[in-house]
Amino acid sequence: xxxxxxxxxxxxxxxxxxxxxxxxxxxxxxxxxxxxxxxxxxxxxxxxxxxxxxxxxxxxxxxxxxxxxxxxxxxxxxxxxxxxxxxxxxxxxxxxxxxxxxxxxxxxxxxxxxxxxxxxxxxxxxxxxxxxxxxxxxxxxxxxxxxxxxxxx
Numbered sequence: 001x002x003x004x005x006x007x008x009x010x011x012x013x014x015x016x017x018x019x020x021x022x023x024x025x026x027x028x029x030x031x032x033x034x035x036x037x038x039x040x041x042x043x044x045x046x047x048x049x050x051x052x053x054x055x056x057x058x059x060x061x062x063x064x065x066x067x068x069x070x071x072x073x074x075x076x077x078x079x080x081x082x083x084x085x086x087x088x089x090x091x092x093x094x095x096x097x098x099x100x101x102x103x104x105x106x107x108x109x110x111x112x113x114x115x116x117x118x119x120x121x122x123x124x125x126x127x128x129x130x131x132x133x134x135x136x137x138x139x140x141x142x143x144x145x146x147x148x149x150x151x152x153x
Contacts, residue, residue: 006103007129015118019081021096025072029065030145031055035090036063042088047149062145065090092142098127098135 040050054075055063066075076084083089092099097119102112113119 004129005106006109006132009126009128010098010132011119011121011124012097012116012127013118013121013124015121017081018117019077019083020115020117022074022077022083022093023071023081025067027067027074028058029074029090029092030142031063031065031090031092032142032144033146033149033151035092035142036146036149038088039085039090042085051149057147058145061147063147063149064145090142091138095135095139095142098132099139100136103132103136 036047036051036055039054040047043050043054045053051063054066056066058064067073068075074083076089078084083093097112097116102108118124
């Protein structure tokens with residue numbers, strides 16, 4: 001079996017005041033229960049109250065982060081393109097650009113290279129393949145999401 005192409009590592013460094021991964025209209029951030037807990041704590045709210053204020057449910061019932069009603073971009077991205085919850089951001093956000101959909105083919109990866117300046121930035125460092133794999137798994141876990149609070153075991 002051949003080695004997955006990205007297991008040799010990929011260059012990346014998140015760029016200050018970039019926000020390109022967060023400012024796309026129609027973007028959806030799926031949430032894990034852990035994300036809801038972390039963000040609710042960040043805002044010093046109960047998870048239930050935070051879900052009501054900052055989230056909505058998709059047609060299939062998964063909780064996702066609300067978008068700004070005027071711009072349709074992330075509610076936590078400020079006008080200077082900075083994430084206001086960076087240290088508490090959801091796993092799906094932290095996993096970018098190493099999402100399954102971006103890594104599935106050379107064509108997908110080329111599109112991601114064009115959209116994300118952190119992938120060819122001068123200060124980019126090699127993210128090893130095992131770390132990339134963990135980010136892919138975090139993204140997949142986030143996409144499964146949750147539909148009720150507290151989550152059913």
